[in-house]
Amino acid sequence: MSERAQREVGRGFTTRAVHAGERPERPAFTPTVTPIYPSVSYLAADPESQDAIFGGELPGYVYTRHGNPTTRALEVAVATLEGTEDALAFGSGMAALLAAVLNEVQAGDRVVAARDLYGATQAMLANVFGTLGVKTTFVDVLDLEQVEQTLAEVRPRVLLFETISNPLVRVADIPALVALSRKYKARTVVDNTFATPLLVNPARFGVDAVVHSMTKYLGGHGDATGGIVATTADRMLELGELGKLTGAVLGPFEAWLTLRGVKTLSLRMQRQCENAAALAAWLTRHPRVSRVYYPGLTSLGPAECIFKSDLRGGIVAFEIAGAGQAEVFDFMRSLRICLPATTLGDVYTMVLYPPMSTHRALTPQERAAMGIGDGLVRLSAGIEDIDDLMEDLDRALLASGS
Ligand SMILES: Cc1ncc(COP(=O)(O)O)c(C=O)c1O
Numbered sequence: 001m002s003e004r005a006q007r008e009v010g011r012g013f014t015t016r017a018v019h020a021g022e023r024p025e026r027p028a029f030t031p032t033v034t035p036i037y038p039s040v041s042y043l044a045a046d047p048e049s050q051d052a053i054f055g056g057e058l059p060g061y062v063y064t065r066h067g068n069p070t071t072r073a074l075e076v077a078v079a080t081l082e083g084t085e086d087a088l089a090f091g092s093g094m095a096a097l098l099a100a101v102l103n104e105v106q107a108g109d110r111v112v113a114a115r116d117l118y119g120a121t122q123a124m125l126a127n128v129f130g131t132l133g134v135k136t137t138f139v140d141v142l143d144l145e146q147v148e149q150t151l152a153e154v155r156p157r158v159l160l161f162e163t164i165s166n167p168l169v170r171v172a173d174i175p176a177l178v179a180l181s182r183k184y185k186a187r188t189v190v191d192n193t194f195a196t197p198l199l200v201n202p203a204r205f206g207v208d209a210v211v212h213s214m215t216k217y218l219g220g221h222g223d224a225t226g227g228i229v230a231t232t233a234d235r236m237l238e239l240g241e242l243g244k245l246t247g248a249v250l251g252p253f254e255a256w257l258t259l260r261g262v263k264t265l266s267l268r269m270q271r272q273c274e275n276a277a278a279l280a281a282w283l284t285r286h287p288r289v290s291r292v293y294y295p296g297l298t299s300l301g302p303a304e305c306i307f308k309s310d311l312r313g314g315i316v317a318f319e320i321a322g323a324g325q326a327e328v329f330d331f332m333r334s335l336r337i338c339l340p341a342t343t344l345g346d347v348y349t350m351v352l353y354p355p356m357s358t359h360r361a362l363t364p365q366e367r368a369a370m371g372i373g374d375g376l377v378r379l380s381a382g383i384e385d386i387d388d389l390m391e392d393l394d395r396a397l398l399a400s401g402s
Contacts, residue, residue: 088236279393327375348384
């Protein structure tokens with residue numbers, strides 16, 4: 001019996017149940033995979049070290065809202081993939097976006113943001129930041145003249161946009177937008193969720209904070225919600241304070257699942273992009289499809305100058321010819337492989353009807369002004385075999401017209 005076990009022998013049953021076996025000496029082995037550390041608090045060698053860890057003078061962990069070893073492993077992985085000095089994980093993509101913007105503004109400041117944003121991001125800027133006295137002006141970020149005019153007039157603290165927009169997959173000119181942002185002394189915050197660090201690293205062009213909903217491609221399996229901001233070491237410290245005080249941190253179980261997902265990001269994304277490109281080309285020839293949106297097919301945005309490879313992303317949008325909600329619902333009902341689900345980036349192919357979900361809050365006129373018609377479908381390509389996907393979509397498209 002070990003010395004520790006012997007010490008436990010004379011103690012009461014409940015004391016033994018609570019303490020026996022826990023907190024062994026630090027093991028002399030290194031697990032190949034980062035363990036899940038669910039522990040909320042951490043012991044230090046002595047109170048002086050604990051004090052120094054609390055004060056940030058010594059590396060270490062004291063309380064999981066301040067930092068967690070599993071989450072830290074994920075942060076290091078994403079910072080490495082995005083080519084930034086550091087990264088900080090949050091409980092969701094929205095929490096990461098909130099922190100990235102909140103860190104730059106105070107009451108009375110202004111934000112300029114892309115009109116083509118994920119609906120909840122748009123609502124967060126208008127409602128949450130609006131209430132805090134931070135007003136947002138929305139612009140078409142593909143119209144650089146309009147962006148410059150607005151920046152000159154509004155003098156915002158932040159310019160916010162998505163690398164590839166939702167749902168029409170318009171590609172933003174990151175270098176040009178960063179140059180404008182710098183000219184008017186704004187910080188640039190970019191949501192890189194759709195492109196992933198495999199396709200583009202916005203920080204290489206001078207973007208100040210790169211945000212991901214890790215719920216999507218980074219996790220990749222639809223089983224963990226999370227967000228992250230990849231940025232400089234200084235900004236990461238500021239965000240760390242925000243994370244501590246807002247409590248919007250990522251839990252260790254989700255961090256672990258996401259870290260596992262990240263390991264296969266390039267393999268999944270490569271296949272998803274290939275499937276999306278093949279489906280986009282095939283859809284252009286389908287008799288029930290009147291319009292296809294896919295970077296490279298559309299000339300919307302400078303895909304060539306920002307993507308690191310010839311991959312154009314895993315999202316395709318298309319308009320079912322002459323369709324309204326009823327026909328799109330018939331299409332969705334007829335699918336056998338593609339899932340009519342409200343997320344993207346998973347290994348499963350998923351379709352979404354923007355007027356029902358992401359752009360539900362807008363009127364049909366507002367949607368039309370953004371180019372989102374009543375027959376528009378957004379498809380997130382999964383990793384399935386392409387022939388099965390085409391067969392499934394073909395049957396459902398033909399059913400949408402009957
Ligand atoms: C581009 C984009 N950014 C941010 C988010 C929000 O992420 P989460 O759902 O993880 O909060 C989403 C969610 O769909 C998204 O599509």
